Amino acid sequence: MNLLDVPEQGMVYAIYTDEVKYEKYNRSDLNEKEILRENLLELHLFDEEVEYRYVKMRERQKEDRFILISDETVSHEKSYSEKIYTLKPGQEKPDKNSGFVEVISYITYDENDLMRIDNYRLKEVK
The missing domain is CATH 2.10.70 (Complement Module; domain 1)
Structure with missing residues (x-):
């Protein structure tokens, strides 16, 4: 995970197998090891313009993915x-x-x- 791609400040929505977190964050305060714990299922770091999303893949042969989502990066009508x-x-x-x-x-x-x-x-x- 490249924290430089994450919005400077915004909201974190993290879904773990044992808890859900939804709170404000500042990029300088993020702890990558804490965020990407073993039991993480899905992670959304977002502000008003973009979302940086982590998705844990179900199939072991596929790599987990980090996706930057914005109006400019998603094809839509x-x-x-x-x-x-x-x-x-x-x-x-x-x-x-x-x-x-x-x-x-x-x-x-x-x-x-x-x-x-x-x-x-x-x-x-x-």
Whole structure:
């Protein structure tokens, strides 16, 4: 993992087999060894413009992948944006202090004009 590719500051969404982390980060404070623990399944480091994503591959013969995702790097015809509430640990439903994350879906159409969402990225909402 090249930390120089990660946005300077933003949000980290990390899914491990035993926990989920969703919090703000500064690149200078990131500890690569801590982030890329053995039980990491999926990692998203993102700001308002780009997402740096790690995906653990299911098949052992395939290498795990790090992907930089932005409007410029993903081929798409249209995009769709949706804001989703984020809850703090122990919070059961959103309130006036709840935060948001935005999900940008990248849309293409096949030869039969059927819509496909080929990729997505997470976007920080300030």
